[in-house]
Amino acid sequence: MTQATRVVAQGTFDLLHPGHVHYLEDAATYGDELHAIVARRSNVTHKPAPILCARQRRDMVGALAAVDEAHLGDPDDVFVPIERLDPDVIVLGFDQHHDESDIADALADRGIDCRVERASGREPRFEDELLSSGDIVDRILRRRGDGDR
Incomplete structure (x- = not known):
């Protein structure tokens, strides 16, 4: 019997949107089981801190059909869950800031x-669709900003 191919996808997954779903569905095609690692707020240093707490983001990601198991990242060392999971493949998001060779x-x-791959991108499927947490936050601020209450 052959061992299942274990895949890891990781990210912030704040304000879950269709781009996240595409990333995780694409990552799942690289193997038999997909483990998603959700970054802790303390590890998110390349963009604004997440709006939602880590456990809520983990639970939302874990509810997706493509994800076999969702995990919280380590607060001090992002590689700790990778060592524990021992994946065959790590799939980076299409627009994640990580460099494949550095990883x-x-x-x-x-x-x-394990090998490192990059997920495919996804274009919006209709005019008003947002595929970025930052774009979602910007829209909320525009629509509910000062004086629009």
Whole structure:
């Protein structure tokens, strides 16, 4: 019997939107089981802090059919859950800021043998569809900003 191919996708997943769903569905095609790691607020340093708490984001991601199991990231070391899960493939999001070769080097330094792939992108399917948490926040601020209450 062959071992299942374990895939890891990771991200902030704040204000879950169709772009996130596409990323996770695409990542799931790389193997037999998909584990999603949801970043803790303390690890999100490249963009504004998440609106939603980590557990809520994890629960939302875990409710998606493509995800076999959702995990919280480690508050101090983003590679701890990777070491524990021992994936065959890590799939980065289409627009995530991570560099594939830097991730591969860091994995090799830790003795983690897995390949790194990049998920495909997704275009909006209709005029008003938003595929970015930042765009969702901006729209909320425009519509509910000062004087629009």
